[in-house]
Amino acid sequence: MPEPGTRVVLGVGAGIAAYKVCELLRRLTETGHDVHVVPTPDALRFVGAATWAALSGHPVATDVWTDVAAVPHVRLGRRADLVFVAPATADLLVRAANGRADDLLTSTLLTARCPVVYAPAMHTEMWEHPATQANVSVLRDRGSIVVEPAAGRLTGADSGPGRLPEPAELFEVARRVLARGALAGDLSGRHVVVSAGGTREAIDPVRFIGNRSSGLQGYALARTAVARGARVTVVAANVALPDPAGARVVRVGSAEEMGKAVREAAHEADAVIMAAAVADFRPVDYRTTKIKKSETAEPEPIRLTKNPDILAELVAARPGGQVIVGFAAETDDVLEHGRAKLARKGCDLLVVNQVGEHLAFGAADNAAIVLAADGTAVEVPRGPKEALAEVVWDLVAARLG
Numbered sequence: 001m002p003e004p005g006t007r008v009v010l011g012v013g014a015g016i017a018a019y020k021v022c023e024l025l026r027r028l029t030e031t032g033h034d035v036h037v038v039p040t041p042d043a044l045r046f047v048g049a050a051t052w053a054a055l056s057g058h059p060v061a062t063d064v065w066t067d068v069a070a071v072p073h074v075r076l077g078r079r080a081d082l083v084f085v086a087p088a089t090a091d092l093l094v095r096a097a098n099g100r101a102d103d104l105l106t107s108t109l110l111t112a113r114c115p116v117v118y119a120p121a122m123h124t125e126m127w128e129h130p131a132t133q134a135n136v137s138v139l140r141d142r143g144s145i146v147v148e149p150a151a152g153r154l155t156g157a158d159s160g161p162g163r164l165p166e167p168a169e170l171f172e173v174a175r176r177v178l179a180r181g182a183l184a185g186d187l188s189g190r191h192v193v194v195s196a197g198g199t200r201e202a203i204d205p206v207r208f209i210g211n212r213s214s215g216l217q218g219y220a221l222a223r224t225a226v227a228r229g230a231r232v233t234v235v236a237a238n239v240a241l242p243d244p245a246g247a248r249v250v251r252v253g254s255a256e257e258m259g260k261a262v263r264e265a266a267h268e269a270d271a272v273i274m275a276a277a278v279a280d281f282r283p284v285d286y287r288t289t290k291i292k293k294s295e296t297a298e299p300e301p302i303r304l305t306k307n308p309d310i311l312a313e314l315v316a317a318r319p320g321g322q323v324i325v326g327f328a329a330e331t332d333d334v335l336e337h338g339r340a341k342l343a344r345k346g347c348d349l350l351v352v353n354q355v356g357e358h359l360a361f362g363a364a365d366n367a368a369i370v371l372a373a374d375g376t377a378v379e380v381p382r383g384p385k386e387a388l389a390e391v392v393w394d395l396v397a398a399r400l401g
């Protein structure tokens, strides 16, 4: 958890999404962080200095000529524990990537030695342009965390990738990066895939066989990987949670859909974590119309057939160096079943947790033992799912070398 009182510089670029950043600022100050807002001069066209000053409790400047005696362009960057730039416009990214120092924000970026996070927001064409992508690569190569924009409604009637993620999710990124401090960004340059939630196997158009997985652990893994600098693809089966900022979310329903989406994404991934609860069986026959109570005197039995094991398929087809992690939900003889499952599935790590009526499913916390193919075991005591996520990524990062 970040220490209250940590110092954050909130850099604001000249984009309409600046209005959402007021809410991010609010969350940061309400959780005890000391925030200095540094807008670019044009950012003030969208949200004025009075708003930033009132919400942060500090005066606001955009140039290096205000309060010169205090040398603000050096002081702000040097003393910051985190610089968070949102929205990062295409112009701001190019100036940051080139090391310009033509306003207070870019000067601060040059003097900061703490983790730096950029949350870009712009129109899809601008985001996807090779020039912007090249600037993003430069910033990532230098150790900054660039949070992928969300897809959705943009300014006007447009829709597509380029939207600033929701403030609550950006706050999660800031909180996690602050918690890791100098260790933030250790998954930078990596692409990771996380499956989350629980698959549903259709019986007829209104009924399915499902399970109790909420997706909380998978989403905690995704959020943590974003905050550690990875490019993250989440394959989410029936998850009713807000999209983690910076992750590409692919929505699926059944085990078959999940298998297809995971295989596609895993193709060029450095690590794959199968945190989803995948149905082992599906009905043999899918009825295209609703089964009626009045059809027969006795209900027809539902015949089941086995689903392919996605995890085992991934292991069999893995590209060199890819790290694969499975999850095992067990109700009894947890360790014994876990070791047997690790050997059977052939993955690098198996996160074994005990589930039951009120354990793990839908709960905010979790306890687990992470078994490794090399015979080692790491016990993670009961705590937030985020803490388990950190341990899993530590073990993955060590195996990525």
Ligand code: CTP
Pocket (backbone or CB within 6 Å): 255, 274, 275, 276, 277, 278, 279, 280, 307, 308, 309, 310, 311, 312, 325, 326, 327, 328, 329, 341
């Ligand atoms: N899994 C998978 N594809 C399936 C079933 C499971 O990829 N069809 C993955 C899960 O995502 C999880 C791991 O395999 O990472 C363990 O799943 P689990 O169902 O507990 O293992 P099984 O081998 O099916 O063992 P059992 O049901 O006997 O406990």
